[in-house]
Amino acid sequence: MRYSRIDEQDLHKAGDVLHSTSHPWQGVPMSYDGNVVMESDKSRLACLLLAIFLGFLGIHRFYAGKIGTGIIWLLTGGLLGIGVIVDIILIAVGTFRDKQGRLILRW
Secondary structure, three states: OOOOOOOHHHHHHHHHHHOOOOOOOOOOOEOOOOOEOOEOOOOHHHHHHHHHHHHHHOHHHHHOOOHHHHHHHHHHHHHHOHHHHHHHHHHHHOOOEOOOOOEOOOO
């Protein structure tokens, strides 16, 4: 595999674009590919605490508006505990989404 060398001048140009204060979306969460990320109004701390203490009942999923998977978590004990562990990790790193697909980011 061949890698191309990045010129230092190109690197400074990219930095100027990323740190520009005139960008209309400044302060808005963005994904790595440049798309705007919609942020949920739900609290990540509340969701995380619900997942840790009541995750096997799916309460955190009901909180996020995911009623269908909340019922599945309730009936299966959080997918036998594996689903709860996955959800706790997703919530902790900020990639858990609510029913509308918005990231639950606000602590």
